[in-house]
Amino acid sequence: MPDGSDKKYLEYVHGRATELRRTAYLLCGDTHQADDFVQETLTKLYARWPRIGRVDNVDAYVHTMLVRVFLDDRRRGWWKVRLLTGQDEPPPVTGNPEDRPAVRAALARLPARQQAVLVLRYLCDKPVREVAELLKCSEGTVKSQTSHGLTRLRTLLGPDHREPAVAVSRERS
Structure with a gap:
């Protein structure tokens, strides 16, 4: 990507990753799946990053992408293959x-x-x-x-x- 936009992308991702991961976890309730949702969202964002300057509110845009990834995953649930059949690790206890x-x-x-x-x-x-x-x-x-x-x-x-x-x-x- 020209003009150092890779650097700007990485700065954005490092600044928002924790919030995106929390939102993804709250949506799905599984830490591994939340990581997958965030990864898919950030991959899609990277592909669109050169055009991101036209977006008024980047955070809202990215959160919309994350929610769409979650909803798309729920729509295709019946044919999805689950590789691990064991119990998911419990979420960290925070008292929330x-x-x-x-x-x-x-x-x-x-x-x-x-x-x-x-x-x-x-x-x-x-x-x-x-x-x-x-x-x-x-x-x-x-x-x-x-x-x-x-x-x-x-x-x-x-x-x-x-x-x-x-x-x-x-x-x-």
Whole structure:
């Protein structure tokens, strides 16, 4: 690539890799698959890097690419071959609600778009407008997917599921 744009690409990647990896992990719940999603996204970004100067918000562009890689992977799930049949390594314990196994398992059972909307809205703390831009849909679609996803999560988690703050306060007393 001319004019040192390889250097600019590498600077961008090194500055954003951790955030991209976190978002990918929140979307899929598997560290290895998250790494694959980030790698695929960064490979596609490298191919488009010479034209990236025309993009107004590079971060939003890259996050859209990452979400698209996740959604594309979920669409082709039935024919995908899994090479390892063993148990995935557990995610690191950080005390965050998004790392809780029950919530992660329930999220994984949602349709891919509902899962993406909930992760982007609540775990990545993105506003409705930004999620709509990332997913290339209307704000109304984001709101309805959020509503349907939360309803389904409540059903999957059952009536015994408590909010983390409630569970912590009861354990202390």
